[in-house]
Amino acid sequence: MDEKERELFRLAVYDVVSIIPFGRATSYGAIAKAIGCSNMSRHVGQVMSRCNSFENRIPAHRVVNNQGCLSGKEAFGNSNEMQKLLESEGIIIINDKIQNWKKIFWDPLQEIQL
DNA sequence: GGCGTGACTATGG
């Protein structure tokens, strides 16, 4: 992968994350699949860990793992910040896990086909 | 090129 491809990958991830609706969340794997890189879920995570969500206005808190767990909360300034942001959108979290995950989950592929 | 690492996942016990 050369530098140009990495950049495109990063921007594609940003694009998808940016259109996650308020009060919903999605997973790394779903994003990877949506941008045509189904086996790159770990790299979506890597992009998010460096995205600087606050400055870039990216709702990084709406991206969790496939089971609805807040695996990336440590990347926010305060480890409670991610949960706080999600709860401010009406999402219930217990033990770092989003409750009613099936309902909260938003699949980018479904949105793209509309 | 080898080896460990990581905001991951699918699967099996």
Place this chain on the structure above:
DNA sequence: ACCATAGCCACGC
């Protein structure tokens, strides 16, 4: 539901 394993692939050393 929880833990262990094994694939995954770019990065850094």
